[in-house]
Amino acid sequence: MNAGQSGRPDEEPAEGADTRSGEATGRVTADYEPHPRRWKALSVCLTVGFMALLDVSIVNVALPSIEKGLGASESALSWIVSGYALTFGLVLVPAGRLGDAFGRRTAFLVGLVFFTVASAACGLAQGAAWLVIARLSQGMAGGLLNPQISGMIQQLFRGAERGKAFGLLGMTIGVSTAVGPLAGGLLIQAFGADEGWRWVFFVNLPIGAGAFLLALWLVPPACAEKVSEGRTSLDPVGIALLGAGVLAVLLPLVEAQQWKGQGKWLLAAGGVVLLVVFTFWERHYTRKGREPLVDLSLFNRRSYTLGTVLALLYFAGFTTLFFIFTLYLQQGLGYVALQAGLTLTPFALGSALSAGLGGRIVTRVGRPLVAMGLVLVFLGLCGALLTVRWVPEGHVGWVLAAPLLVAGVGSGLVISPNQTLTLHEVPVARGGTAGGMLQTGQRIGSAAGIASVGAVFFAHVAETHDWSGALQAALLTALAFVLGALVVAVADVYTSRRVRS
Secondary structure, eight states, rough: OHHHEEEEEEEEOTOOEEEEOTTTOOOOOTTTOTTHHHHHHHHHHHHHHHHHHHHHHTTTTHHHHHHHHOOOOOHHHHHHHHHEEEEEHHHHHHHHHHHHHHHHHHHHHHHHHHHHHHEEEEEHHOOOHHHHHHHHHHHHHHHHHHHHHHHHHHHOHHHHHHHHHHHHHHHHHHHHHHHHHHHHHHHHHHHHHHHHHHHHHTTTTHHHHHHHHHHHHHGGGGGOOSSSTTOOOOHHHHHHHHHHHHHHHHHHHHHTTOSSTTHHHHHHHHHHEEEHHHHHHHHHHHHHHOSSSOGGGGGGSHHHHHHHHHHHHHHHHHHHHHHHHHHHHISSSSSOOOHHHHHHHHHHHHHHHHHHHHHHHHHHHHHHHHHHHHHHHHHHHHHHHHHHHHHHHHHHHHTTTHHHHHHHHHHHHHHHHHHHHTTTTTTTTGGHHHHHHHHHHHHHHHHHHHHHHHHHHHHHHHHHHOOHHHHHHHHHHHHHHHHHHHHHHHHHHHEEEHHOO
């Protein structure tokens, strides 16, 4: 029985699962020799992953500083935030394929250099257009880096160690997103409102340079080799169809507040059509005996399909929290960037505390652990909703600490265990592509969540000028996404038990 059926990756694989070398199930087999530097290599990968994902959220609190320093328009500010997420999501799957085909170490190093140079260009920007272009480039580099990290975890670890490694990766994802506002606030506080935003990007330079040297030394040469033979075609038609489809779906979502009218959603519908055409093309390409961009048989594994859907729904509710809380605290309550960041810090602390634990026990508990985490997130957000509703505005920032801590603990039990369960049965040769698809779902979920939750938030503010009421309405929308993810997790647990019985 596979992990998707049982919810536990330590049980027997389903009929038809690939178990020839233990790659599909992540088990320790006789031909597996753990590399002595695997944990040191992981620490370098996680440092780089933290840096790339931090830039998703750290810029939010720097927007007033950027507006003041560069005279950026509202449209430019939107592209500085959303453009990064857009290009990040666009290149994830092709980047995973590049790593699978030509070596993840090489793709990782190229992406790291690209990201560091783009960060320098952001910090040196002399105008809004310059900064937007640099951010688009930085997002592409981040999208190139991240699939290599999950792919190298697949390649370097087996068994319970893989769960621990993915637990650390999940902790990195959760903490980097949550700590971004605090890090941005500290930098702006230290370097001033006029030029402090530049150090939001310059801080990446010493990290990137140091990580590059450490990666040359610590990442094993085996990660520089392609992970399967005969993969000579990059499926350019598949890349074009997937890229155009994801772009058409994401663009109206990330520009939902700037593009007025309903016509923009026709572009999203066209993107869905392109993605359907992409699936037909991939099947056709496979029947011709070629290596497709995405092995659609991955979605025959229930663990992978349900995990990807769950991640999409959860990130739609999870990522948007920092967006709406930052707006509420800074624009509604008049907090400075540092105060807003400190208010959100308990979520980051809770996530850090629980993610490592989740990675260690997920192989024993399985999908029920994810469901438990989603319940905690739901309860924590309900507590935040009641706090904003009933606590006087002068004390909201302090009282929010408790419910955000609970939600953070729950988030740590969702992200890393779900990543472990989702990629558990994926063969090593498909690790980069599968990780890229999973993260593409997360980016689409994030964009959809920010678009829908943000639309509710801004509509309420425009109509009533009540920031507290706007946050409450937005939190209810975010709770709906979290509840959807919980339904997926509970349905998986329930179905698994029926199958076992």
